[in-house]
Amino acid sequence: MRIGAHVDPTDPLAEATARTADAVQFFLSDPQGWKAPQPRADADRLRAAEVDVYVHAPYIVNVATGNNRIRIPSRKLLLAHAEAATAIGAKGLVVHGGHVNAGADPASGIENWRKALAYAADSGGFGLPVLIENTAGGENACARRLDALARLWDVIGEYEVGFCLDTCHAHAGGEELLGLVDRVKAITGRIDLVHANNSKDAFDSGRDRHDNLRGGTIEPDLLVAVVRAADAPVIVETPGGAEGQCGDIAFLRGHLAPETSAV
Template sequence: MIGSHVAVGGGLVKVGLAEADQIGAEIIQLFAGNPRSWAPGAANPAADEAFRAACAERQLPVVVHAPHLINLGAPSDLVLSRSLAALELTLQRASDLGAIAVVVHAGSSVTPGRRATALAALPNLISPLVDRADPEVRLLIEPTAGAGESMASTIASTAEYLQAVNDERVGLCLDTCHLHAAGEDLAAPDLLDDLRNIALIHVNDSRDPRGSHRDRHESLDAGTIGLPTLAAFLAHPVLAEVPMLVETPTHERDVALLKSVKRPTPV
């Protein structure tokens, strides 16, 4: 499945599904509220049900991206409690919308030297949330670009993070821009050999060079990764059946381009 993040301001069906139809998305991702606010959006059960029914009619899977403020590695009890509450609410909203997954950033340990402590705390934070969540909604951890005290960014640190979580119900959402920014060579044929539970890929080019630790997405084949490197990465056998989404400035163009890369026309 190939699709895109879609905007839903102005209506889940009227705006979000209209874009999905226009760009030929086979899977979509959305924010269920303001991604930069702790406050949840106002509930609208009728709109949720209409969206859920319309997606079911289209056989269109939905992924919900959790707010950017969530940090499961925070040293602050206040930030951590708000993060857990916001993630639990996002999981519930995903269930209301009939979504298949929630993507949340891996987070930052904030203070130098705290990463091991923050990793050790993850099982007691994440597994209880998953226990209470709808089993049809999978929690996916997204490694970040490696800035600051990122808890997961490279392949090695991501494997450590997933090992610390120690819950097979929790999967991974990899982002090509983030991996590139973290310093990984996306064309390396064995790059993904040590990862498991990859359930989703965000396919984005990058405005910045490899190893920059800057999370700035660019349209496919218009950034510093380039289409040949993206194609090499996406050809890894472990990704053969993994859904892919673009989060770029040019959704329609990039969905079509990604389809052409993954499904080349026979000569």
């Protein structure tokens, strides 16, 4: 199992070494900005590295919204990040599931997702797997609760999108971690990446605040069981810099021995 961390994008391979990580995830541009990513000088090194690379799309990307001033730029920015991620040999591009505005029909967000994926297909495709990530908050979210995720996947599953399971988001979003992997796979058929994070906040709080794996409000052994059951690459998006994340990676590696029970 490949285990790594979300790191500063300046020198991801050095950050991987500092964490003894098998994988890294990073942003290619300002996560709160609309600027398209620029070519990276280290693209050849990243493509050739033994470390697996994942890219996270900017937080502002929301292809589900009915607001044209956000939805249309989001489509274009997502495609631009996919192209840039492909250029550095990334194994996947993670993007949040997005949401519709208050009072809007959730079905409109699902249709907007379909249109975004159709737009990308008409533009030549993404070039790598786009991994939709479950989110922690918002009653109008497309991928907070599993019932909403099921409605989304019924429409967009034909585009062969992947799924990224975030443990903090699930807990804060009101989904029990016990049995979660089986419930997700029954909907999506797959989990391509796990964001293994503890949560600073209570179950169903709707708050997205990550904690280290042995801190927070989720039992650490439950996080380990989710990771084991998912059987997918893992990225920790936890605080504490290299030291904190190195500790989280070591914790997972030390507790992922085979056992008879799984989540």
